[in-house]
Amino acid sequence: MIRLDKLLTHFGCGTRRQVIDAVRRGRAQVNGKTCCDPAAKVDPEQDEVRFDGVVQSYQKHRYLMMNKPAGVITAVSDRRETVVDLLPEGERRGLFPVGRLDRDTEGLLLLTTDGQLCHALMSPRRHVEKVYLARVSGGLAPDAAARFAEGMQLRDGTACRPARLEPAGEEEGLPLWRITLREGKYHQVKRMVAAAGGRVEALRRVSVGTLELPPGLPPGSWRALTAEELTRLLAHIGEASGPPDG
Structure with missing residues (x-):
């Protein structure tokens, strides 16, 4: 009960x-x-x-979305404050984050007890889109969007899949860029922006697949996914599978 x-x-x-x-x-x-x-x-x-x-149908697994604040670790446990620590103790059991956001990155983070969904969202074969808003200083190269679209090679030789770079206005006096990736390499957004001549001053993830960060969800807050959100996300994962990496 x-x-x-x-x-x-x-x-x-x-x-x-x-x-x-x-x-x-x-x-x-x-x-x-x-x-x-x-x-x-x-x-x-x-x-x-x-x-x-x-x-309202009962679900075997739990699915939460969080607006991760900066300064919090994406982990289940750590000596520093984690995203799971932001949940009431009674809500934490069995939940783990899907993927990770850097400590200073804000935005949409999914937490679940569903390992199969986590694997599907994280699989490079699925090519699930993740969208970020980056506040950038230093100015990007004129051909930055084309370099993102072609697939960029980072300074250490790491090859990145094609991505989208689009202007998204300004924030706190700096250009804001909308960046869409289909993979999740270490510090990828920051490293791609650096390779194009800029520096990420603030980064916020606003969507994963069909799941979007609600404008009314403040940093540090969370809520359960609605049945419609979950249904759309599961359908999208099924449709998003691509050819094997090679």
Whole structure:
């Protein structure tokens, strides 16, 4: 048995506070009857739970999106603060981050208990797109976009797949660039920008596959994926497989 508000938060119906308020307003139904008690106990495998009339299906695995703040390590445990440390203790069990963002990089990070999904998203054979916004100083070479598109060789000889580099306005007085990758090498965005003559002053990931960072999710905050977000992401992974690396 589990509290109704905790279950609906798990289903992605809102933050815990939003769900509590919604339940008290009569937006939740258990087995066809309106339930206004957020603390009511329900059995997710036996009871039919609806939110705003929509049946909420129980998931074997958990899927959370976080807006990772700068200064936090992408790891399950470390002597320094980790992304898992940002979660309430009761929410941490079994969760691990999918991939990693550098300590000073912000933005979209997926945490899950689903190892198969993690493997699919991280596999270089899937070519899942990851989009970043980079605030850059120093000025990029005039042919930077073309070099990104052709596939760049870094200063240490590392070969990078073709990527997209697009202007995205300004931020804090510096040019902002939208960078789309289909792989995830060590410090790749920073190293590619450096190879093109610039320096990344701030970096934020805004999407992974079909999953986008919500504008209303502050740094350090998290929420469960909605059923629609998860369905779209799983479908995208199935469609994104490419030829073997060679």
